[in-house]
Amino acid sequence: MIKKETIIINNIAQGYIMCEQNKKAPVILYLHGGPGSPEYPIFQSQLNASYLCEFNICYYDHRGCGLSFNKKSKLSLDLLIEDVLDITKHLIKKYNKKNIILVAHSFGTYLGIKAVQAQPEYYSSYIGISQITNVKESERRIYDDLLKVCKEKKDYKGKRLLKKNTNSVKKLSNHYMKNVKGRLLKRYQIGLTRKPLPTYFIIGKIFSFPLYSLKNKLEYCKGLIYSSRSLFPMTKEINLFQNSYNFKIPIYFIHGIYDYQISRSLVNEYFEKLKSPKKELIIFEESAHFPNFEEPDKFNKIITSLCNT
Structure with missing residues (x-):
């Protein structure tokens, strides 16, 4: 029941x-x-x-x-x-x-x-x-991991986006979490799910x-x-x-x-x-x-x- x-x-x-x-x-x-x-x-x-x-x-x-x-x-x-x-x-x-x-x-x-x-x-x-x-240390490491992923994928736009938001990741701003991290996780299917929803x-x-x-x-x-x-x-x-x-x-x-x-x-x-x-x-x-x-x-x-x- x-x-x-x-x-x-x-x-x-x-x-x-x-x-x-x-x-x-x-x-x-x-x-x-x-x-x-x-x-x-x-x-x-x-x-x-x-x-x-x-x-x-x-x-x-x-x-x-x-x-x-x-x-x-x-x-x-x-x-x-x-x-x-x-x-x-x-x-x-x-x-x-x-x-x-x-x-x-x-x-x-x-x-x-x-x-x-x-x-x-x-x-x-x-x-x-x-x-x-x-949480803060986790996000710092994920930021570094995303830089590596962008390098491996030759995603220069993604790398520039991360570099541009170095200070935002330290603050865990809503902009960074949604528009930077969130965007890249979705792009490479390494966020919520492996397969796109x-x-x-x-x-x-x-x-x-x-x-x-x-x-x-x-x-x-x-x-x-x-x-x-x-x-x-x-x-x-x-x-x-x-x-x-x-x-x-x-x-x-x-x-x-x-x-x-x-x-x-x-x-x-x-x-x-x-x-x-x-x-x-x-x-x-x-x-x-x-x-x-x-x-x-x-x-x-x-x-x-x-x-x-």
């Missing part, structure tokens, strides 16, 4: 999509990226039966976006982490579990890793897809999603803008290298080899430093930023294996 639900967390109505198969099955809480980009409406068709049948999966929309959109919501990273812990407690109680599995993607991986660090007893394992580590693919998926009312669809778009504007300045300051190394549960990272949204070399460095009872870094050879979309069969098989260990 797939349904949308709403609960009150910290005095704010917040929503999620629940894929419930069997109340006795393990529970996964999935934290989306963005900020402000719930993924279930976009990737629903890529989730095959083997994945859904194994688990009860909660696709939670963080406050200020998607089913949790409310323009009066206060937004901060600390509040979002607190919300994650509260919805975790809700799921543990609802399904009568000792703990649950936490899966997060991109921006959601910061919330996830912090939740695991704060309350490890709530979780049996953590899986970070395109794990955020140090059809024009209006994402907006088409959102407006054709059967569980969304028209109000939900419009609020998805509003929440994307609101969350991005409110949270990106805080997101730029994220640095897990400062105090997030030690964990009491298994930690798994999944990363697409063509992902230039988040520096893979930095993920490798962070992975080597962290300590946990069990850890593994899994590279997807045909994916960019969304391995769960680009290689769904492999992703589902790995998730099922890791979560049933």
